[in-house]
Amino acid sequence: MSExxxxxxxxxxxNLAGFIGVSVTEVKTGMSFASLSVNPNFDPELASAYNLEVVKAKLSAIKALGLASKLDDILITLSDQLHIIDLSENGDYFVYLAVDSSKVNLGMARATLKKYSKDIASKM
Structure with a gap:
């Protein structure tokens, strides 16, 4: 798993222009299994801890509304950054990605994240 x-x-x-940071976190426990940042002032593990609450709230809302839909991802747009929270296929993990919005195209960021994260559930 570590490799x-x-x-x-x-x-x-x-492979992602404007990359700031990423972490992989388990939804059930909030444990971060991996993280990487190119900015020493940006802690993706701390960001994931806070964003776990966002994920749980959205999952609760979907359940409360009786929606049959599955949560794929959550996009948070800041003035200079995009933060994408991508849930694994089985919903057990999420990948939190932060990128510089002036250096990346949202469609490319989502596509690249999906490309690399598709195996998270099976490899964990």
């Missing part, structure tokens, strides 16, 4: 996550985080950093 997979190291490769996963490095691939995102190397």
């Amino acid at each position: 997979f996550l190291t490769t996963f985080t490095s691939d995102l950093k190397d």
Whole structure:
């Protein structure tokens, strides 16, 4: 698992323009299994801890509304950054990605994240 996550985080950093940071977190426990940041002032594990509450709230809302829909991702748009929270296929993990919005296209960021995160559930 450790080698997979190291490769996963490095691939995102190397292949995504504007990469700031990423972490992989378990929804049930809030435990972060991997994180990487190119900015020493940005802690993706801390951000994931807060964003776990966002994920849980959205999952609760979906359940309360009786929706049959599955949560794929959550987009948070800041003035200079995009934060994407992508749930694994089985919903057990999420990938939290932060990118510089002036250097990346949202569609490319989502596509690249999906490309590299598709195996999270099966590798964990």
